[in-house]
Amino acid sequence: ENVISINTLMDQEEVARQFKKYDFTAMPVVDNENRLVGIITVDDIVDIIEEETTEDMEKMAAIVPSDKPYMKTGVFETFKKRIPWLLLLMVSATFTGAIISSFEDALSVCAVLVAYIPMLMDTGGNAGSQASVTVIRGLSLNEIEYRDVPKVIFKEIRVALMCGITLSAANFVKLLILDRVGVLVAASVCLTLVAAVVIAMIIGCLLPVLAKRLGFDPAVMASPFITTIVDALSLLVYFRVASAIMGL
Incomplete structure (x- = not known):
C-alpha cells in the first residue's frame, strides 16, 4: 500500500505535500519506538487543505484567522478578528x-x-x-x-x-x-x-x-x-x- 511512517512532527502543509508528491492514500504515525499510534488518511488531508486555504484567505484579507464557521462566530468575536488590522491599516x-x-x-x-x-x-x-x-x-x-x-x-x-x-x-x-x-x-x-x-x-x-x-x-x-x-x-x-x- 502507499503508506509511509513518520517519526518526526511535521506541519500540516508538509504532510499534505507528502500525500500529493507520492500519491499516498494513508500515512501511519508512529512514536519514537516505531509503535503505531495513529493513521492519517486522505479525508484528513482534505480537511487540512480546507483549513489552510481558509486561513490564508483570511490573512490575505487582513482578518485574524478563526477556527469557527462564519454562522457560528458571534458578532463581537468577528469584530475582534477584524478590528486590529483595520486599525493598523488606517494608521498606516x-x-x-x-x-x-x-x-x-x-x-x-x-x-x-x-x-x-x-x-x-x-x-x-x-x-x-x-x-x-x-x-x-x-x-x-x-x-x-x-x-x-x-x-x-x-x-x-x-x-x-x-x-x-x-x-x-x-x-x-x-x-x-x-x-x-x-x-x-x-x-x-x-x-x-x-x-x-x-x-x-x-x-x-x-x-x-x-x-x-x-x-x-x-x-x-x-x-x-x-x-x-x-x-x-x-x-x-x-x-x-x-x-x-x-x-x-
Missing part, C-alpha cells in the same frame, strides 16, 4: 495623507492632478496583489526557492513593463480624447502609471519571500501591506513626475 494610511499634504501647493496650481490619484493607487495596488498572490502560491507549492528571487524579480519587471506600457497607452488616449486634459498632465499620469505598476510588482514578489525568510506566513504580506506601501510610493512618484514635467 496616514502616510498617504501626509504625502498629499506636502504637495498641497502643487495641487492648488493644477487641481486636475487630484482626480487621477485613486486610479493610480488602485492600479498599483491591484498589480502588487497579482504578483504577491502568484508568488505566495509558488512558495506554498515549493515552486519558488530563495535562490530563485533574482529570476522572479527579473520576470516580474518584464511583466510589469508590458502591463504598465499597455495600461499607459490606453490611458493616454482616454485622457486626451475623453477627459480632454493637456498633454503634460496626460504624460505625468501615464509615466507614473508605468512606474507604479513596476514598483508594485517588485514589492509584491519580494515581500512574501522576505516574510517566509523571516519565519512569517507569506499570506500576511499580501494585499493589505502591499497596497499601503504601493499607495505611498505611487503618490511620491506621481507628484515628483508631475512637478518635473509641468514645472510645479
